Amino acid sequence: MKSDTLTPTKNVAIQESRLEDIFKEMSEWSDRIAKRAFELFAASGFTDGHDLEDWFQAEKQLLKPLALDVKDLANEFVVTAEVPGFEANELNIHVNGQQLIIEGKREFSDEKKEKGAARSETKLEEIYRAVELPAPVLADEATSELKNGILELKLPKAAKPRQIKIVAA
Secondary structure (H helix, E strand, O other): OOOOOOOOOEOOOEEEOOHHHHHHHHHHHHHHHHHHHHHHHHHOOOOOOOHHHHHHHHHHHHOEOOOEEEEEOOOEEEEEEEOOOOOHHHEEEEEEOOEEEEEEEEEEEEEEEEOOEEEEEEEEEEEEEEEEOOOOEOHHHOEEEEEOOEEEEEEEEOOOOOOOOOOOO
16 A cells, blocks of 8 residues: 655745746746757858757757646635655745745756766756736735645635726716
8 A cells, every 4th residue: 555655744934925036037048049049050060040049949948848727716826836856945935926936946966886986967957837816916915835746736715806896877
């Protein structure tokens, strides 16, 4: 019988971010992708006509896919994301109104020893996902859990807008 306690549950800090900070971070990611796309362009001998392919290849190399599920419940959104291999201290979660950003960065080494030779590589893996939620949430009341590579966020919805009846005079 399999035990659910293989990896202890950990909490990931959820930060409320200013919109300017979110735009700055997205701009930095765009710059990283553009730099890598140019490196791919240069490596191909500056061959024209492949700029879109180079851009997509750069995105694929820098940004790992992040499977995400958003459930809209009565009073909260429950977001589940697959983040295999990441620890709680390697993840950052930012919330601003309806904007949710999940990002992670981890460094690990890959060592292989063969007869008379050893090879060691340090690898960097990054994930980044920005999601527009259907309604604003309260970042200061949000909770998170990380267990067995699954990140679960519970994001309470902000107060619902009320409809005001108009009475004719």
